[in-house]
Structure formats: C-alpha cells, structure tokens
Amino acid sequence: MRKEEDPKKPGAIRVENFNLYYGNFQALKQVNLEFQHREVTAIIGPSGCGKSTLLRSINRMNDYMDQVRTEGQIYHENRPVYGPGVDLVEHRKKVGMVFQRPNPFPLTVYENVIFGCRLHLELSRSELDSRVEKSLMSVGLWEVLADHLDQDALSLPNEQQQRLCIARLVAMNPDVLLMDEPCSALDPIATQRIEELIHELKKDYTIIIVTHNMAQAARVSDWTAYFYLGNLIEFGRTEKIFTRPEKKETEDYITGRFG
Amino acid sequence: MEVKFSRPAHHRWIEFAVEKAIFGAGIISIIFVALIFLFLLKEGLVLFRHYPFTNFFFGIQWSPISEPPRLGIVPLILGSLAVTLGAVVMAVPLGVCAAIYIAEIAPGWLKDILKGTVEFLAAIPSIVLGFIGLVTLVPMVKNIFHIPTGLTAFSGSIMLAFMAMPTIVSMMEDSLRAVPRAYREGALALGATRWQTIYRVLIPAASSGILAAVMLGIGRVIGETMAVMMITGNSARLPTTLLEPVRTMTATIAAEMGEAVQGSTHYSSLFAIGIVLFIITFLINLTASAFIKRRK
Numbered sequence: 001m002r003k004e005e006d007p008k009k010p011g012a013i014r015v016e017n018f019n020l021y022y023g024n025f026q027a028l029k030q031v032n033l034e035f036q037h038r039e040v041t042a043i044i045g046p047s048g049c050g051k052s053t054l055l056r057s058i059n060r061m062n063d064y065m066d067q068v069r070t071e072g073q074i075y076h077e078n079r080p081v082y083g084p085g086v087d088l089v090e091h092r093k094k095v096g097m098v099f100q101r102p103n104p105f106p107l108t109v110y111e112n113v114i115f116g117c118r119l120h121l122e123l124s125r126s127e128l129d130s131r132v133e134k135s136l137m138s139v140g141l142w143e144v145l146a147d148h149l150d151q152d153a154l155s156l157p158n159e160q161q162q163r164l165c166i167a168r169l170v171a172m173n174p175d176v177l178l179m180d181e182p183c184s185a186l187d188p189i190a191t192q193r194i195e196e197l198i199h200e201l202k203k204d205y206t207i208i209i210v211t212h213n214m215a216q217a218a219r220v221s222d223w224t225a226y227f228y229l230g231n232l233i234e235f236g237r238t239e240k241i242f243t244r245p246e247k248k249e250t251e252d253y254i255t256g257r258f259g
Numbered sequence: 260m261e262v263k264f265s266r267p268a269h270h271r272w273i274e275f276a277v278e279k280a281i282f283g284a285g286i287i288s289i290i291f292v293a294l295i296f297l298f299l300l301k302e303g304l305v306l307f308r309h310y311p312f313t314n315f316f317f318g319i320q321w322s323p324i325s326e327p328p329r330l331g332i333v334p335l336i337l338g339s340l341a342v343t344l345g346a347v348v349m350a351v352p353l354g355v356c357a358a359i360y361i362a363e364i365a366p367g368w369l370k371d372i373l374k375g376t377v378e379f380l381a382a383i384p385s386i387v388l389g390f391i392g393l394v395t396l397v398p399m400v401k402n403i404f405h406i407p408t409g410l411t412a413f414s415g416s417i418m419l420a421f422m423a424m425p426t427i428v429s430m431m432e433d434s435l436r437a438v439p440r441a442y443r444e445g446a447l448a449l450g451a452t453r454w455q456t457i458y459r460v461l462i463p464a465a466s467s468g469i470l471a472a473v474m475l476g477i478g479r480v481i482g483e484t485m486a487v488m489m490i491t492g493n494s495a496r497l498p499t500t501l502l503e504p505v506r507t508m509t510a511t512i513a514a515e516m517g518e519a520v521q522g523s524t525h526y527s528s529l530f531a532i533g534i535v536l537f538i539i540t541f542l543i544n545l546t547a548s549a550f551i552k553r554r555k
C-alpha cells in the first residue's frame with residue numbers, strides 16, 4: 001500500500017547497475033535494487049548466489065579481498081559509496097554490519113559497546129556511560145548485563161554476543177544495519193529472540209538481512225530480494241514474493257523444489 | 260567361504276614394536292635432560308662445601324685465581340642483565356613493528372620474502388655474527404661515543420638484539436596472524452582505520468603470543484655465549500654504564516672452563532654459574548609457555 005506505489009521517495013540504499021568480479025568470476029551481475037527507510041529487506045538465494053557479496057559491498061568490506069573489482073554504484077542517502085572522494089570511515093559509521101558468527105572483541109562488555117565511539121568521538125565518561133546504557137537497552141541486554149559491564153565479552157553466550165555486536169553498532173547512531181546471516185550460529189530459541197529484536201530495531205533503522213532460512217525471511221522482512229547466480233531475479237513485498245511470486249525460479253526456490 | 264578379519268600375527272608384532280620404539284625415543288630425551296640437570300647439580304653444589312653460599316651469590320668480586328679465590332657472581336649477573344636488557348630494549352620495539360608490518364601491512368608476495376629473510380637470520384652461526392660485530396660494530400661504537408674501547412655491553416646488546424629478532428618477529432607474526440579474521444572485519448566495519456584495528460584489536464588479541472615471543476627472545480639472548488664473549492670485552496667488573504666492558508655468565512663459563520683444574524673450587528664454581536643460568540632460562544621458558552597457554 002505504501003512505498004511500492006511511491007516511487008518519488010528515494011531509498012536509504014540504492015544499488016545501480018552494480019557488478020562485482022572476483023578475478024575473472026563475476027559474482028554480481030547488473031544489480032539494481034533500492035532498500036527502503038526503516039524497513040527490513042531480506043536477501044535470499046542459494047549458496048554462492050552473491051547475497052553476502054552484495055551485503056558486504058554496501059559497506060565495502062570487499063575492499064580487503066584480493067582481486068575484487070566493481071562497476072556501477074551504490075548510493076547511501078544519495079551519496080555515492082564507491083569513488084575517489086568517499087570517506088569510508090564516515091560511511092561505515094552510518095552503515096554498520098553484523099556478521100555470521102558473533103564477533104565481539106576480546107574486551108569487556110563496556111569496551112565492546114563503546115569501541116566505535118572511542119574511535120570517532122570525544123566523549124566524557126558520563127556520555128559514554130549513557131551510550132552504553134542506551135545501546136544495551138535497545139538490544140535488550142541492559143537488564144542482564146548492567147551489573148556485568150566489566151565481564152569479558154567472549155564469556156557471554158552466543159546470543160548475547162550477537163546482541164552485543166548489534167549494540168556496538170547502535171552506539172554510533174547508524175542509519176543502516178547490515179546483517180549477514182546473523183542467526184546462523186544460534187539455536188532456534190536464540191534465533192527467535194534475535195528476530196524479535198530485528199522487529200524492534202526496525203523502528204529506528206533500515207535493516208538489510210541476508211539469510212538462507214526462508215522462514216526467517218518471511219517472518220522478519222517487509223521486502224524480499226531473491227538472487228540466483230549473481231542475478232537479482234525478483235524483488236518485492238515479502239508477502240507477495242512468498243505467496244504470488246512472478247517468476248517461476250522464485251517460486252521453485254521458495255517452495256523448496258530447488259536450492 | 261570364510262572371510263578372515265583378524266590381521267596376521269606379524270602385523271600386531273610390528274604395531275607393538277613401533278609403539279615401544281616411539282615411547283623409548285620420547286622417554287630418552289626426558290632421561291637426558293634429567294641426567295644433565297643432575298650432573299650440573301652434582302658438580303656445582305660441591306662448591307658450597309668449601310665456599311660460603313652468601314659469598315657466591317652476593318659477592319661483588321670475581322677473581323677465581325686470586326689467593327684466596329673470590330667467587331662473587333654479582334658482576335657476572337649484572338653483566339648478563341645489562342647486555343640482555345639492552346638487547347631487549349632494542350629488539351622488542353623493532354620486532355613488534357616488523358611483525359606487524361609483515362602480518363598486516365605487507366602485500367602477500369613481500370610477506371613471504373620478509374618472513375623468510377628474518378628467519379634466515381637465525382641460520383647465521385653466532386660466531387660469524389660475533390666476528391662481523393667485532394670488526395664492524397666495535398670500532399663504530401668506539402668512535403661514536405669516544406671511549407677507549409668499543410668492547411662494551413652496548414655493542415653486545417646490539418649484536419644480541421639481532422640474534423633475538425628472528426625468534427621475536429617470527430613468533431609475533433604467527434600470533435598476529437592467528438587473530439581471527441572476524442575481529443579484523445568487526446573493527447573495520449565499525450569504521451576503524453587499519454592502524455586503529457591493529458592497535459586496538461589485533462595487538463590486545465595477540466598479546467599473550469607477543470609476550471611469549473618476547474620471553475623466548477630473552478631466553479635466546481641470555482643463553483648466547485660466543486658472540487657476547489667476542490664483543491663485550493670480558494671484564495668481570497661491576498658495570499655502571501652500558502658503555503663499559505662487562506662479562507656475562509655464559510662468557511665466564513666458556514672462557515674459564517679450559518683453564519680450571521677439574522674438581523677445584525674454581526671448576527665447581529663454573530658449574531654453579533651453570534645452575535644459576537639454567538634456573539633463569541627455565542623460569543623464562545616457563546613464563547613464555549604460561550603466556551602461550553593463556554592464549555585461547
């Protein structure tokens with residue numbers, strides 16, 4: 001009812017004619033895609049379809065791999081992400097990433113949350129304290145960890161580690177959260193709770209989530225993009241993709257006939 | 260037709276023999292270490308029958324052939340300490356930087372060349388390094404500081420810093436490389452620069468390996484003999500600055516073992532120095548392996 005019929009409003013992230021090559025292998029082919037503000041977009045597809053590659057391209061995590069070449073452009077709030085004048089540090093402050101396996105730093109809970117703030121901002125102790133409280137609250141960890149801020153983050157259970165990784169992004173007030181299979185290392189109950197958290201976070205952030213779990217895509221997302229062999233096959237409202245997909249390939253994948 | 264699953268008897272016999280042979284080889288090395296230590300104790304502890312314990316450990320004069328002999332090892336310990344500390348102060352910062360460069364910054368092809376070269380440094384015999392040091396480093400130190408002789412603790416430190424580098428760089432590089440990629444990506448994704456990633460995440464994460472590398476480097480330095488003997492001037496006096504000749508514990512043993520009469524007080528005092536050295540090195544290695552174990 002809303003964004004789909006409202007082409008004037010530009011998305012938070014816009015991908016235009018984007019190609020990515022690993023050496024001679026083309027991992028993404030002419031991708032055009034727009035991610036809407038404060039909504040969750042799921043990227044689905046079989047392994048090797050380029051879904052993680054696209055996600056990593058959005059905050060340029062592929063820069064550190066050898067022999068990666070890109071063509072086309074990605075825009076964040078109409079500012080190009082690729083090009084000579086791009087301030088990567090500024091970009092990554094606004095577009096944060098959560099990885100497959102929780103990767104808190106081997107530091108205390110407190111230091112993990114304010115890691116980014118310490119890098120980029122000059123904050124007083126009390127400002128830091130309040131950021132820690134606010135961030136942990138927004139990921140539902142404050143009640144559990146308020147008295148354990150000095151605990152080693154690596155000693156937390158997996159689910160809390162993953163929440164902590166989200167908290168350390170939230171602490172920097174980003175616009176966009178990129179999540180690369182954020183539940184793949186978690187058990188079903190923890191997964192459910194992270195999904196609930198994604199619902200909560202949607203109020204404040206644009207979220208793009210890569211998942212190989214179609215049920216998860218159906219549960220958490222407003223939009224779904226289906227990729228196959230580096231091509232964007234279909235993109236649309238999640239309920240539409242999962243009930244009345246336009247393309248035969250999408251239907252085959254979603255119904256489990258293939259993939 | 261009947262199928263036989265049991266192996267022929269001679270297979271089992273070979274299995275048994277190999278197992279025992281490997282066990283024997285393993286146990287032999289332990290027995291050797293124990294025997295060496297016992298021999299060292301036996302030859303060294305005799306000293307304290309004729310010579311007071313406190314005079315040995317707290318005496319500040321080492322003149323074994325004076326009458327009566329004075330066998331205070333304080334100058335020797337200080338000599339070893341001065342040379343070792345000097346070497347550590349030089350080798351550690353340099354080693355850390357080299358390791359970081361190799362592990363994190365150098366492009367792939369250069370990495371292999373650099374690491375190979377640093378490790379090759381370990382293959383140079385210490386006597387060769389000592390000789391090169393004697394003809395190049397010693398005159399240089401003499402001229403730069405305008406001192407009567409270049410055979411000083413400082414020259415020894417520089418030489419030993421070189422010798423400790425391969426151990427330090429190679430081990431540190433390994434432990435930096437062992438830091439999970441996820442930490443790196445996590446920091447970069449938070450907008451950290453390469454340098455911020457290195458000093459805020461990688462170094463803390465690799466800290467136990469880095470400390471272990473430093474300890475093993477120290478172990479290498481404190482046990483080194485030939486090069487120090489050639490370069491440090493071998494004067495068993497209490498050093499007051501690094502720009503003076505010193506004599507280390509190792510050099511003392513090497514220099515005097517030939518002339519000490521077997522069974523004499525002098526002879527057993529050299530073994531007693533050996534015990535002290537053994538204990539120091541043992542403690543250093545113990546600390547290093549404690550650091551390594553702490554690493555998850």
